[in-house]
Amino acid sequence: MRVLLVLIMALCCCPAFADDGWRPTLTSHQWVPERLLAIDKDDQRLFVLQHESPIKAVMELPCTTGQAQGDKMxxxxxxxxxxxxxxxxxIQRPLGWDLYGNIAYSLNYPNPVDRIKGKTGSGIWLHGRGKALTPRDTRGCIALKASDLESLGSDLYPGMPVVVAEDVSWKPDSGTEGKLAAELVQEVRNWARDWESRSGKFFVHFDPVAFTLSGSGDFAAYKSHKESIFRSTPWLHVMVDNVRAIAGPDYWVTCFDQFYRSPSLAQTVGKRLYWMRTAKGGWVVVGREYTRPQQDLAPQYFKVMDKRIRPVIRKWAAAWQDADMESYLSFYGTDAVQGDYRGAEAIREYKNALWEEKAPVKVTVDDVKIFPDSKGLRVDFVQEYEDASGYADRGHKTLVLAPVGDGWKIEREEWRRL
Structure with missing residues (x-):
C-alpha cells in the first residue's frame, strides 16, 4: 500500500509529470556532485556543470536527442x-562511425524509479556521431559530434551524473533544494546507523514493494538475509562518506562511498540509494545501485577507530593504577582471557589478592598502535608498571577489544617483558 501512496504523490505533485516535461533548476547546495552533465532537450544542448560555489557551466556543446518529444516510456x-x-x-567494441562516432557510454536507463513506473527499453547511450548533427535525430540516445565527445576526454568517468530534462537551468543559491538535500544526507547517515545497530529500525527506511519493483532484489529475501546476518554477527560497522545528493523528477538520488566491516568481511563499495516521499512526508529507499567507490574508506575508518580507542586505553590504565576494581573490570568482557586467567570473575579474584598485597602505583602506556582483528581491534603498546613494593617492569602489551553496544570490551590480554 505504501508504494501506491508514494507513486500517487509523485504523479500528482511533481512537475516532472507536467505536459511540457521535466524542467529542473539546479542549485548550488553543498551536496551537489562536483561535476555533472546536463542535457537540455528543448535547446538540444549538453552542458558540463562544475560545482565551484556556485555551480556553473564550464562547457557547452550541441547535441541531438530522440526523434519523438517527451519522456521515454x-x-x-x-x-x-x-x-x-x-x-x-x-563501450569497448567497434561502432558505426556515422551514427556512433568512436566513443560511447551507456546510461543506467531504466533506473530503479523507471522500473517502478513500468518504463521499458534499454541501450540509451551518450555517444559520438560521425555525420553532421541534426536536431532530434536519435532513437533515444544523446549524440554529440564525435570530435566534441572526444574533447571531453577525462572529464567523463563511470558514475558521472547526467541530468536529462526538457529544459534545465541552474542558479547560484541553494534554494529549497539545499534543505531537501540536507534531509537526504541525514537520512543516509540514519540508514547507516540503523544498519550498524542490527535492529528492525533498519528496515523502516525501505518501501518493500517499491524496492522489489525497482529491480533491487526481492525485499522479503533481502530482509530475511539481513536478519540472518544480524542474528549471527556479534557486531558490524558501517561508515559512509563523500555523500552527494541530486534530485530527479519525483525522486532523489544519494551517492556515497560505504565501508562495511564485520568479523568476516571488510570492504569499501560505492552505492546509490533512490529515495521517494511517503504520504506522510517522510523519505523511503525505493531502489539501490552499486558503483565503484571514489576512495577506499578503510584508512579513514581506522583513523576514527584510533581516536575512539585511545581514550579507552587511557581510562583502563588509570583504573588499574588507582586499583579501582569495579572501574577496571568494566573494561573486560565476561569471558575475557588475561594470561592464565579466564573470565572476568577469575581476573577479579587474581587482582584482588595481588592488590591487597602490592597495590599498583604506576601504569603508563606508550607507542599505541591499532590493527584489525576478527574480534574487533588489536591494540599494541609499551606498558610500564610499578607497585607499592617497589617492583617495576616494562613490557609489550596486546589487548584485543570487541565492540559491545556503543563501547568496547577487552576479550584477550597478553604481555611479554621487554
Missing part, C-alpha cells in the same frame, strides 16, 4: 528519457 518510442542518470563504462 516504452521500448521503441524514439524518446530520450528524462531524469537523473549516471554514466556507465565506455
Amino acid at each position: 516504452v521500448r521503441g518510442d524514439l524518446r530520450t528519457p528524462e531524469g537523473t542518470y549516471f554514466l556507465g563504462r565506455r
Whole structure:
C-alpha cells in the first residue's frame, strides 16, 4: 500500500509529470556532485556543470536527442528519457562511425524509479556521431559530434551524473533544494546507523514493494538475509562518506562511498540509494545501485577507530593504577582471557589478592598502535608498571577489544617483558 501512496504523490505533485516535461533548476547546495552533465532537450544542448560555489557551466556543446518529444516510456518510442542518470563504462567494441562516432557510454536507463513506473527499453547511450548533427535525430540516445565527445576526454568517468530534462537551468543559491538535500544526507547517515545497530529500525527506511519493483532484489529475501546476518554477527560497522545528493523528477538520488566491516568481511563499495516521499512526508529507499567507490574508506575508518580507542586505553590504565576494581573490570568482557586467567570473575579474584598485597602505583602506556582483528581491534603498546613494593617492569602489551553496544570490551590480554 505504501508504494501506491508514494507513486500517487509523485504523479500528482511533481512537475516532472507536467505536459511540457521535466524542467529542473539546479542549485548550488553543498551536496551537489562536483561535476555533472546536463542535457537540455528543448535547446538540444549538453552542458558540463562544475560545482565551484556556485555551480556553473564550464562547457557547452550541441547535441541531438530522440526523434519523438517527451519522456521515454516504452521500448521503441524514439524518446530520450528524462531524469537523473549516471554514466556507465565506455563501450569497448567497434561502432558505426556515422551514427556512433568512436566513443560511447551507456546510461543506467531504466533506473530503479523507471522500473517502478513500468518504463521499458534499454541501450540509451551518450555517444559520438560521425555525420553532421541534426536536431532530434536519435532513437533515444544523446549524440554529440564525435570530435566534441572526444574533447571531453577525462572529464567523463563511470558514475558521472547526467541530468536529462526538457529544459534545465541552474542558479547560484541553494534554494529549497539545499534543505531537501540536507534531509537526504541525514537520512543516509540514519540508514547507516540503523544498519550498524542490527535492529528492525533498519528496515523502516525501505518501501518493500517499491524496492522489489525497482529491480533491487526481492525485499522479503533481502530482509530475511539481513536478519540472518544480524542474528549471527556479534557486531558490524558501517561508515559512509563523500555523500552527494541530486534530485530527479519525483525522486532523489544519494551517492556515497560505504565501508562495511564485520568479523568476516571488510570492504569499501560505492552505492546509490533512490529515495521517494511517503504520504506522510517522510523519505523511503525505493531502489539501490552499486558503483565503484571514489576512495577506499578503510584508512579513514581506522583513523576514527584510533581516536575512539585511545581514550579507552587511557581510562583502563588509570583504573588499574588507582586499583579501582569495579572501574577496571568494566573494561573486560565476561569471558575475557588475561594470561592464565579466564573470565572476568577469575581476573577479579587474581587482582584482588595481588592488590591487597602490592597495590599498583604506576601504569603508563606508550607507542599505541591499532590493527584489525576478527574480534574487533588489536591494540599494541609499551606498558610500564610499578607497585607499592617497589617492583617495576616494562613490557609489550596486546589487548584485543570487541565492540559491545556503543563501547568496547577487552576479550584477550597478553604481555611479554621487554
